[in-house]
Amino acid sequence: MDSSPEKLRPDMTYKKSFAERGRAVVKAVTTKDGLIGNYDYAFLFKPNLPFMRKSRRAAPFFGLNDHMPVILALVLGFQHALSMLAGIITPPIILAGQGGVNLATEDAQYLVSTSLIVCGLCSMVQITRFHIWKSPYYVGTGLISVVGTSFTVIPIATGAFAQMYATGYCPTAADGTKLPCPRGYGALIGTGSVCALLEIALSFTRPRVLKKIFPPLVTGPTVALIGIKLIESGFNNWAGGSGSCAGRPESGPFTLCPRVGAPHALPWGSAEFIGLGFSVFVTIILCERFGSPIMKSCAVVMGLLVGCIIAGATGYFSDSGIKAAPVVSFIWVKTFPLSVYGPIVLPLLAVYIVLMMEAIGDITATCDVSRLEVEGKLFDSRIQGGVLADGINGLLSGLLTITPLSTFAQNNGVIALTRCANRKAGYAACFFLLIMGIFSKFAAALVAIPSAVLGGMTTFLFAAVAVSGIRIISTVPFTRRNRFILTAALALGFGATLVPNWFQYVFTYQGDNRPLVGFYNAITL
Numbered sequence: 001m002d003s004s005p006e007k008l009r010p011d012m013t014y015k016k017s018f019a020e021r022g023r024a025v026v027k028a029v030t031t032k033d034g035l036i037g038n039y040d041y042a043f044l045f046k047p048n049l050p051f052m053r054k055s056r057r058a059a060p061f062f063g064l065n066d067h068m069p070v071i072l073a074l075v076l077g078f079q080h081a082l083s084m085l086a087g088i089i090t091p092p093i094i095l096a097g098q099g100g101v102n103l104a105t106e107d108a109q110y111l112v113s114t115s116l117i118v119c120g121l122c123s124m125v126q127i128t129r130f131h132i133w134k135s136p137y138y139v140g141t142g143l144i145s146v147v148g149t150s151f152t153v154i155p156i157a158t159g160a161f162a163q164m165y166a167t168g169y170c171p172t173a174a175d176g177t178k179l180p181c182p183r184g185y186g187a188l189i190g191t192g193s194v195c196a197l198l199e200i201a202l203s204f205t206r207p208r209v210l211k212k213i214f215p216p217l218v219t220g221p222t223v224a225l226i227g228i229k230l231i232e233s234g235f236n237n238w239a240g241g242s243g244s245c246a247g248r249p250e251s252g253p254f255t256l257c258p259r260v261g262a263p264h265a266l267p268w269g270s271a272e273f274i275g276l277g278f279s280v281f282v283t284i285i286l287c288e289r290f291g292s293p294i295m296k297s298c299a300v301v302m303g304l305l306v307g308c309i310i311a312g313a314t315g316y317f318s319d320s321g322i323k324a325a326p327v328v329s330f331i332w333v334k335t336f337p338l339s340v341y342g343p344i345v346l347p348l349l350a351v352y353i354v355l356m357m358e359a360i361g362d363i364t365a366t367c368d369v370s371r372l373e374v375e376g377k378l379f380d381s382r383i384q385g386g387v388l389a390d391g392i393n394g395l396l397s398g399l400l401t402i403t404p405l406s407t408f409a410q411n412n413g414v415i416a417l418t419r420c421a422n423r424k425a426g427y428a429a430c431f432f433l434l435i436m437g438i439f440s441k442f443a444a445a446l447v448a449i450p451s452a453v454l455g456g457m458t459t460f461l462f463a464a465v466a467v468s469g470i471r472i473i474s475t476v477p478f479t480r481r482n483r484f485i486l487t488a489a490l491a492l493g494f495g496a497t498l499v500p501n502w503f504q505y506v507f508t509y510q511g512d513n514r515p516l517v518g519f520y521n522a523i524t525l
Contacts, residue, residue, distance in 0.1 A: 037069030044075065044294045044418065062422040064143070064370060075294075076420050077428020082298040083414050084148050084433070088119050089446050090458050091149040091403055094158075095188075098243020098258075099233060101161055101170065101181040105321045106334075109444045111402070113329040115149050116437030118402045120430040122147045122393040126407070127426040129385055137204065138385030143366045144415060144426035145386055147393055150406035151465055152354055155229045156347045157188050157403065163343065163521055175252065177244070186336035187344075193398030194340055195348040199356045199391030207360060207383040216472045217485055219357040224469025225493040226354075230462035232497075238277035238455030240268040258451060264316045276316070277456030280307035284460050297414040300457055307453035316450040325444035329437070331400050338398070343521035351404065352394065359390045359407040361472065369412050370421035409468065 039060070062068050092111035096103040103111075129142030161184055164170040170181035202210065236242035240257030245268050249255055256265035257273070266272055280303040287299035295302060311317055363386040364374055373379050386407065393405045411429075415421050436442050476482050496502065507520040 033069070035070050037072060039069060039072050041072070041075070044079075045292045047292045047295070048290050050290075061371065061419040062425075064372070064421055064423060066422055068420075068422045068424050072420075073422065073424040073428050076414075076418055076422075076425040077430075078432050079294050079297055079418065080144070080146065080411055080414050080425060080429035081432035081436070082301045083411060084119070084146055084408055084429070085436070086300040086304060086457055086461060087151070087408060088115050088148040088433075089443075090454075090461060091115070091151060091154055093447060093449075093454065094154060094233060094242075094458075095161075095185070095403065098178075098241060098245075099158055099236075101185045102178050102243075103180050103182065103185065105447060106325070107180075107182070108447045109321065109325050109440060110329060110334045112443035112446050113437045113440045114331055114333075114400065115402055116433050116443070117331060118397060118400045118437075119146070119148050119405065120433030120437065122389075122396070122405055123433070124427065124430045125393065126386065126389050127423050127430070129382075136381070137388065138381055139392065140389045141363055141366070141382045141386040142423070143363070143370055143372070143382065144411055144421060144423060144429075145363055145366055146408050146411050146426065146429060147390070147405045148408045149397075149402060150351070150355060150404050151230060151462065152223075152226055152351050152358075152406065153188075153192070153348070153404050154233070155226060156344060156351060158233070160184075160188065160341065160344045160347075163524075164341075167517075167521070169341075177253075182336045183339075184341075187339045187341035189336065189398035189401060189403060190338035191340050191344050191398075192348055192404045193338075193395050195345060195352055196391050196394030196398070196404065198349055199352040199394060200388060201391075202353075202356060203384055203388035203391055207380055210356070210360065214353060214357050216475050217482055219354060220469050220472030220476070221486060221489045221493060222350075222354050222469070223358065223472060224466050225490075225497060227462050227464070227466025227469055228494075229497050230465060231459060234455050234459030234462045236455070237451040238274065238459055239452070240266065240270065240273045241451040263318045264314065272314075273452040276307060276311060276314075276450065276452040277459070279310050280304060280453055280456030281460060283307070284457070293417040297417055300460065303460070304449070304453065304457050307456060308449060311450050311453050316452075317448055319448070321448050322441060322444040325440050327439065327441060329440035329443070334401070336401060342515070342518040343524075346522050348404075352391070355390060355394070355404065355406045356387055358409075358468075359387050362407045362409045362412070365409065365412045366415070366421075369415045372421075 089112050092115045093108065094100060096108035096111050123146040126140045126145040126147060127143070129138055129140035131138055161170065161181070164181065164184045164187075165172055165178050169187075170184045171179040173179055233242050236246050240246070243258070244252075244254035245257035245259065247254075248268050253260050255267070256262070257268045259265065264272075282303075283306040284299045284303035287295045287302045291299060291302070308317075360383055363383055367374050367379060367382065390405070390407055397403065397405045473486070503524055507524065509516060509520060511517075
C-alpha cells in the first residue's frame with residue numbers, strides 16, 4: 001500500500017540534484033519506457049457492450065508517486081479535466097445569464113475562461129501540498145484533490161440577485177427588463193472572499209472536532225436540499241431557459257426562448273426543447289452503462305457533445321459570439337467592483353461550512369481510492385491541509401473574479417475506474433484546464449450552448465448533488481432521535497423549496513433604515 005509521503009515533517013533525506021532531475025526528465029521523454037511504457041491503453045477505450053468478452057486482467061495501479069509514462073499521464077489527465085469540465089462551466093454560465101445578473105455575452109465568456117484557469121491553478125495548490133514553515137500545518141492534500149466552482153453557492157446567489165433587482169441595487173428598465181448588473185456580481189464575489197476567512201480559521205481545528213460540531217445529520221440534509229433546489233433551475237433551462245421567457249409572456253422580446261430573433265427561438269416548454277435536452281440526458285445514461293472507462297468518467301461531457309451536435313445540425317446555434325470572442329483570455333481581463341453585501345453574509349458563511357464538510361468527505365474518499373490511510377496523523381494532516389487550501393482558494397477566487405470554489409468528488413470515480421492515483425495525472429489535468437481557459441474561443445463555444453442542452457446536462461449534475469446529500473445521511477444510524485431531527489429539518493427544507501415565497505411577506509418594514517432592511521433580507525435568504 002502506497003502511503004507516501006510518509007512523514008508529517010519535511011523529509012530530510014537525500015534529494016536529487018537539478019542535474020539528476022534533468023536527466024530523469026530527458027529519459028522520460030526520449031525512451032519508450034518513459035514515454036509510453038507497457039500500459040494496456042486499449043483498456044481505457046474498450047466499451048462494456050452486452051455479449052462482449054470482458055478482460056479478466058486488471059490494469060496496474062499507479063500509486064501517489066509511482067513511475068508513470070508521460071503519454072499515460074497526459075491521457076488520464078485529459079480524462080480528469082473532461083470529468084471536471086461540466087461542473088466548472090455550469091455556475092458561471094447560470095450566474096451570468098438571465099437567471100443571474102444578465103451580463104453581456106463577452107462577460108459570460110470571460111467568466112467561463114477564468115473559471116477554467118483559476119480551477120487549474122488552485123487544483124495545483126491542492127495537489128502539491130505545501131508545508132507552512134516552522135509549524136505542523138500544511139496547505140493542500142498532496143493527492144489528486146481537484147477544485148471547481150461550487151454549485152452550493154448558486155441558490156444563494158440567484159436568490160440574492162433577485163433581491164437586488166427588487167430593491168433597486170441592480171438596474172431594471174422601464175418595461176421591467178433586468179439590465180446587466182456587474183455591481184451585483186462584484187458584491188457576491190467580494191462577500192464570498194470575506195466569508196472564506198471562516199473556513200480558513202476552522203481548518204486549524206481537528207477534523208474529529210469539526211465532525212462533532214457539524215455532523216452528517218446537519219450537512220447531509222443541507223447538501224440534499226441544495227441539489228433539489230438546483231434541479232428547478234436545470235428543468236427550467238431544459239424547457240428553454242430560466243430567465244424572463246420561462247413565464248411565457250404574451251408580448252415583448254421574451255415571448256420566445258431564449259429571445260425573439262434568436263436562432264430557432266420557440267415558446268418555453270416546446271417539445272423541441274424537451275427532446276433536445278432529453279438527448280443529452282439519455283446519452284449520459286448510455287455512456288455510463290455501456291461506455292469504456294474513459295467514456296464513463298466523461299459521460300456528462302459526452303452527453304453535452306451529442307446535444308451540441310444535434311443542436312448545431314438543427315439550427316439552434318449562433319456563431320456570432322464565437323467569432324467576436326478574442327483568441328486568448330486571462331485573469332483580470334475584465335473586473336467587477338468588489339463590495340460586501342450584508343444580506344448574503346450569513347448565507348455564505350453557511351455555504352463555507354458546507355464546503356468544508358464536503359471537502360473532508362471528498363478528501364477521505366480520495367485517500368480511500370488512492371489506497372492510503374484514512375485514519376492517523378498523516379490522514380489528519382491531509383484533511384487539515386485540504387480544508388485550509390479550500391478556504392484559501394475561496395478567498396483568492398473572489399479576488400480572481402470567480403465565485404467560491406469547492407473540492408470536487410467526481411475525480412474519485414476517475415481514480416477508481418483507471419486505477420491511477422498518481423499526481424502526474426493531476427498536474428496534467430491542471431495543464432489542460434489552463435489551456436482550455438486561455439484559448440477563449442473554447443469558452444465562447446461553451447457560452448453559445450443552447451439552454452435546453454445545458455438544462456439536460458445540469459439536471460443530471462444537480463441530481464447528483466442531491467444524491468451526495470442522501471449518501472451523507474445514509475452514514476447516520478436511523479435511531480428515533482435521528483429520524484426526529486431529520487423529519488423536523490426536512491419538513492422546513494422541503495416546504496421552503498416547494499413554496500419558495502412562503503417567507504417573503506413576513507417582514508413588512510418599509511422604512512429608510514437600510515441596515516434593518518439588510519438584516520431582514522438576510523433572514524429571508
